[in-house]
Amino acid sequence: MKFGIVTFPGSNCDHDAYHAVVDVLGESAVYLWHKDHDLAGADVIILPGGFSYGDYLRPGAIARFSPIMTEVVAHARRGGPVLGICNGFQIACEAGLLPGALLRNDTLKFVSAPVRLTVINADTMFTNRYEAGQVITMPVAHGDGRYTADDATLDRLEGNGQVVLKYAGNPGEPAGTSPNGAMRSIAGIISAEGNVMGLMPHPERALDAALGSTDGLGMFESMLARVAA
Amino acid sequence: MSRFRVALHIVPRRGLLDPQGKAVADALHTLGFKSVGDVHVGRHLVLDVDAKSASDAEKDVRAMCQRLLANPVTEDFEIAGVTAA
Numbered sequence: 001m002k003f004g005i006v007t008f009p010g011s012n013c014d015h016d017a018y019h020a021v022v023d024v025l026g027e028s029a030v031y032l033w034h035k036d037h038d039l040a041g042a043d044v045i046i047l048p049g050g051f052s053y054g055d056y057l058r059p060g061a062i063a064r065f066s067p068i069m070t071e072v073v074a075h076a077r078r079g080g081p082v083l084g085i086c087n088g089f090q091i092a093c094e095a096g097l098l099p100g101a102l103l104r105n106d107t108l109k110f111v112s113a114p115v116r117l118t119v120i121n122a123d124t125m126f127t128n129r130y131e132a133g134q135v136i137t138m139p140v141a142h143g144d145g146r147y148t149a150d151d152a153t154l155d156r157l158e159g160n161g162q163v164v165l166k167y168a169g170n171p172g173e174p175a176g177t178s179p180n181g182a183m184r185s186i187a188g189i190i191s192a193e194g195n196v197m198g199l200m201p202h203p204e205r206a207l208d209a210a211l212g213s214t215d216g217l218g219m220f221e222s223m224l225a226r227v228a229a
Numbered sequence: 230m231s232r233f234r235v236a237l238h239i240v241p242r243r244g245l246l247d248p249q250g251k252a253v254a255d256a257l258h259t260l261g262f263k264s265v266g267d268v269h270v271g272r273h274l275v276l277d278v279d280a281k282s283a284s285d286a287e288k289d290v291r292a293m294c295q296r297l298l299a300n301p302v303t304e305d306f307e308i309a310g311v312t313a314a
Contacts, residue, residue: 061300065297093302094300099302100302101300101302101303103241104249106248107248108252146246148245148303149302150302181248
């Protein structure tokens, strides 16, 4: 399977994503420059983390108008898989691929820490290697991760199983405590069609026991299992 | 065609948690400004726009707000003024 990893000016997790796909999974990957006009035959698009365009205006607001995003949106509309991680989640929301928005953390602090997550929906292209209710650990690193949407949207997301990951709270914290004040403790969501996922935590940084967690592997293996099938 | 200077405010939607505004309000209270209620921190933009009239310039800027400058999910905008640039 071929992954296309988009590099925007200010992306800084594109190499982490490449490492995950190529070195850990043994699959192929290609970097896609934000000014490119085609996806180079990629089956899965990763919008990586970082600070595209310096987070000017709002995180993701300017990146979504990069030339490559026209192709990414078309790919998503055709049912092609898109995984937006951290800044990639923000870009996917700004581009209208996912509902809602990511606002400044309620603490006003940048948070860089491992967080515990509950898998809410394990029947997706991105989470089928987990079990519903399973608690996994991945790092977060963001200043704008407070998932926000209106109540009707939140109800719809929860009713449709589009809320895929919630913050579980770390030991000593009340259940569901989020690092950012996210509404309903939402850490990751999926589109109604199921082919676009956005999440604030970093699965591509949770693939090596030496770095604290291998729980991110399931997300990539899920895509391999479902997309290749 | 003339050039107009359009000023606009973009503010967090009322009802959404605005931690920055709350931090500023808390600081003002600490300083003794007890009269302060809610504070909302947003952005102020000034755009120079070529248009046939002031109303056309404002119309253009409204379209810009809807497409890029303001997030329709979380922010509201208002045109603060249109003057000759």
